[in-house]
Every structure is written in structure tokens, then in C-alpha cells.
Amino acid sequence: MSSNTRRHISLWKFVFATFLLTSCGRAPSFDVLGSFFPAWLVCLTLSVPLTAATRWLLSRLHIVIALPVLSYPSLSVLFTFVLWFALFR
Numbered sequence: 001m002s003s004n005t006r007r008h009i010s011l012w013k014f015v016f017a018t019f020l021l022t023s024c025g026r027a028p029s030f031d032v033l034g035s036f037f038p039a040w041l042v043c044l045t046l047s048v049p050l051t052a053a054t055r056w057l058l059s060r061l062h063i064v065i066a067l068p069v070l071s072y073p074s075l076s077v078l079f080t081f082v083l084w085f086a087l088f089r
Contacts, residue, residue: 028088039084039087039088040080040084043080043081043083043084043087043088044076044080046079046083047076047077047079047080047083048076050076050079051072051075051076051079054075055072
């Protein structure tokens, strides 16, 4: 192997390691009665009532959802991510 090839491989190892180690920071958590809960769990807990409210609103507006088995979990995940980004960016 030439020295250029070794440098190229070393550079790729460095870039790969950088991507793996970027999320090694402390995760935000909440102290609830002495037990720590991760922030994403709080966002998920808040997103379920938002999804139920959206379902109620859609039914009041007589909007039919084609695949509710896929739509409502996806809507819950969407609300979870939006809450996460809005509160913990």
C-alpha cells in the first residue's frame, strides 16, 4: 500500500469515528419522584393526547383516513419529533 492510500483510509476512519461519537453527550432527562425519565418519553407521552385530539378533530370535520393503522402511529411519531425539536433542540 502506498502512503496516500493509508492516509485516505485513515481519513475515512476518522470521519466514521466522528459520526459515531457525535451523539455521546448527556441525554436530557426529567426527575419524576426520584426516577429519571428520558425527554423523548415525555414527548411521546404528550404526543398521544395530541394524536387523540387530532383524531377527534378529523372525525368532527368528517375527514376519512384511508389507512388509520398506519396514519395514527405516524401522526404520533410526527408529534413526538416536533415536540422534541421544539423543546430540546
